[in-house]
Amino acid sequence: MTDVDMLYSDIEIQNLLTQLDRPADEQTTVSVQELAKLQLYRVLANNAPLSILWKNANLEYVWVNQQFVEDSGFNTPEEIIGKTDYDMPWTREQVTNYRVDDQAVIDSGQPRLNIIETITRSDGSTAWLSTNKIPIFDRDGRSLGIIGTYEDITQRTQAEIMLRRYHQMVEMLFNNIPAAIFWKDRNSHYLGCNVNFARNAGLDAPDAIVGKTDYDLPWTTEQARLYIEDDANIMETGVPKLDFIEQQRSASGETQWLQVSKVPLYNDYQQIIGILGTYQNITEQIEASEALRRERIAALEERQRLARDLHDAVSQTLWTASIIIDTLPKMWLQDQDEGHKNLDRLSRLVHGALAEMRMLLLELRPAALVETGLGELFRQLATATMSSKPLDIIVQIERQVQLPPDVKINVYRITQEALNNVIRHARATEVTIKLTGDANQMVLEIQDDGRGFDTTELVASRHMGLKIMQERAEQIHAHYELESHPGTGTRIRLTYPLGKPQQSM
């Protein structure tokens, strides 16, 4: 900065500028060298994508470049010389701002750089400017005013605003979508993550992830090893791994099911430099489907157990019949009475086996249970039970009504359970199952002639069966009553209201 910084007085510069526009032979007072230099500056000044101006200490324009001329709406630089900002198309406010800044630069002798301000041009358009103002002095240190340059940054500003908005949107998206997002370098060291991921990892903020590996995070060692093994595979092959399911122990210690996608990250030279991963927590869905599966298995097991019990019952009944038949000829010869008794037995066994077979089919095909009438179900149950138990079961159907399927099944199950309880505990010889009622209600009564019990003192095993019946009754909003006293047998009475469904409490 030697020659370029050469300073001229006001007069000298006016001279030089005047001479520049004269023919070469008349240029007497300045050297050719200096003229060439000035020529250069002028070319630069008029072709730079900048507006350049020089104001003297009175803030009058001394010199401006072509760009400035265009902004101001005048035709030549000469028209502007000697004018002030008040003569320009700028707004009042702009004029004030410019002049305040100008004065401050002159007074302080310090430049002001990158002032962001607006300008309103002669054509009425407003632009954003980045302005620099530099004070200039003559050899004696007197102020020659300021040199100002400004650049139209309207487009740049708009691009910046767009970029900032885009960034904000990405960040918002990044931290508000339900997915967790993370990225790692070539060695599976974390480079960043979103808020969701940080939360899962038990970190206060996403920044805390930088530099960590999976071993530093709450996942189990086994899980960390699996994740890193996957990363390495993907980075080695360049093949993304999408929508796979794996487990993760979160910071709260819960094991979660994740649906994960990992893709390799490339640099500008198509080299793989890391990995980007996203995942969603699908624990709830998985657990829901697991629960459904468990339910199905439980239902299947229940059916298998029923089928097995019934199979056991049928085979025993038929086997008993078969060995009686094997022995009957011999028996007949030895003791005709015993022979007759066994013929009765055979009849009961074979009928029982048939009833048990039908019940087996009913249990294996629940739809059949719905299709069969309650009276028929009770008769099957009685016949089947009597083939293996020393018990007379009397079924009285005085009124049979149409019941919703779930109600019918529950009524049947309650009867089954009641009969089971009689067999297990009552030591009864006779049970009556009675179905009565009227237009408003269905009444089921199961009465035995067994030993009865004190309803205030229930043993655990009996309690269980009673509870099952009560729960089933509640399920269908039926009224359930149990009456028993030691020595007088037990009576169960179930009342189901017909017509309008009863309001549940």
Place this chain on the structure above:
Amino acid sequence: MENKITILIVDDHYMLREGLASVLSATPEFELLGCAANGEEAVQMCWELEPNVVLMDLLMPETDGIMAIRKIHEAQPAVHIIALTSFAEPKLVHSAMAAGATGYLMKNISADSLTESIRIANKGIATFSPEIAPVLLQNSSEDVMSDLTSREQDVLGLMLEGFSNAEIAFRLSISKNTVKNHVSNILYKLKVRSRTEAVRLALQHRYNL
């Protein structure tokens, strides 16, 4: 008669007890001492009546047949107990034999064979229904399976579902190599050479084939 074979019937099926009693009474050399309807009654009556042979149903409510066999066998080793049941699951067969049963008969046996089996058992000789033999020869695959650790059982379970090592690794959240190790341990313990053989064996075990 001095030489009569005394018998106790244990079964929760009332008509079966009655019918079986009648059938046995047709053979003069048998003397029925009584009928019990469950395991507990059986142990009690056996102690009081000291029968030569007990015909024992296995699946009964409350004290089941296996438990009753064990108790009777411990208290009265001279009593010959024949398990009489409609099930041939290996687990049940092995448990009954381990508890001290002399024989294992299926409830499809003819009256004559049953009569003969009671005579044989009375001499202390083992007696089995034909379908029990393969189960006895199977050398208790139960034990082989119980050698597996719970993790190995998990892996075997997933192998049964048809999952590959990679899929098993995902399901159990372990590495593929760890799965490989588990699989080779399973093959070693089950004494089989291939994955398929292991699966076949496991299926047999699961469904008692």
